[in-house]
Amino acid sequence: MVFQQFRQVFMILALSTLFLPASWANSINYLIYGTSAEPLQIVEQEGRYSGYITDVVNEVFADSGVAVNPVLKPIVRHKAAMINGEAERWIAYALNSWRQQTVWQNATFADVELLPYTLSLGYKDLGIWPPPTPAVDVNTLAEKGVVWIRGFKYPGTGQFSKTYGFEFQRAINHQAMLNMVEADHVRYFMEHAPRMKYVMKKQGVDVAEYDFFSLADFVPPTSITLLMSNDLGEEVIALVNRRLQQMADSGRLRVLAKPYGL
Numbered sequence: 001m002v003f004q005q006f007r008q009v010f011m012i013l014a015l016s017t018l019f020l021p022a023s024w025a026n027s028i029n030y031l032i033y034g035t036s037a038e039p040l041q042i043v044e045q046e047g048r049y050s051g052y053i054t055d056v057v058n059e060v061f062a063d064s065g066v067a068v069n070p071v072l073k074p075i076v077r078h079k080a081a082m083i084n085g086e087a088e089r090w091i092a093y094a095l096n097s098w099r100q101q102t103v104w105q106n107a108t109f110a111d112v113e114l115l116p117y118t119l120s121l122g123y124k125d126l127g128i129w130p131p132p133t134p135a136v137d138v139n140t141l142a143e144k145g146v147v148w149i150r151g152f153k154y155p156g157t158g159q160f161s162k163t164y165g166f167e168f169q170r171a172i173n174h175q176a177m178l179n180m181v182e183a184d185h186v187r188y189f190m191e192h193a194p195r196m197k198y199v200m201k202k203q204g205v206d207v208a209e210y211d212f213f214s215l216a217d218f219v220p221p222t223s224i225t226l227l228m229s230n231d232l233g234e235e236v237i238a239l240v241n242r243r244l245q246q247m248a249d250s251g252r253l254r255v256l257a258k259p260y261g262l
Helices: 002-019 052-060 075-084 096-100 138-144 157-163 174-182 193-202 234-250 252-260
Strands: 027-033 067-073 090-095 107-109 115-117 119-124 146-149 169-171 188-192 210-214 222-229
Touching: 027 052, 027 075, 052 067, 052 222, 052 234, 052 252, 067 075, 075 090, 090 096, 096 107, 096 222, 119 174, 119 193, 146 174, 169 174, 174 188, 174 193, 188 193, 193 210, 222 234, 234 252
Parallel strands: 027 067, 027 090, 146 169, 146 188
Antiparallel strands: 090 222, 107 222, 115 222, 119 188, 119 210
């Protein structure tokens, strides 16, 4: 039954390419946010790329006649180019909470959510018994320290740090962030827990030695989707939304997320 469902969705995706306008440009720039986007975007050796978002984007444009051109830059540089109109014909992943920002007049958010996204504080289990309640005292964050990825922004995190009187320390990527906690330079790292667990396993760190404290009560949860420049044209944007909806309805998005623990 599952095989038949996947076969049907792939047939639909293939048939939809019959209606592609001949005027479409034959390439699209897929923006990869440096080495800090694992496992959504993974920079492999020899210029190869993988990751959940990469797999989704490649499947969206499979058999479409549109070539996907990966462009690797730090998220800060990519986002500045996206906002300032310096990037052309691009697709990237984004938080749905970015919709609150009034800088995306020349871009369109996809209609389909790819992944729920809630921030957590990760920290080493010190083996204290009974465990403290609450597990994390947010009033001590200034004293104990919180590290986050350099260039990452998330609506609500600024107010969170202001309310509890601390500043985020920054790390270049997830491995560096984890190293700061392992070396006891800070007590906590901040990230979506499934995403960080993937990185920890990849680095050989025992996830069981860590606990995760959800920040859902302090920073509003959001979700991940795709964001596209309007110069792609209405037809391409419609194709992306149509194929994402087909993949969501068939369960294909869940299948693609599973190998990455998302």
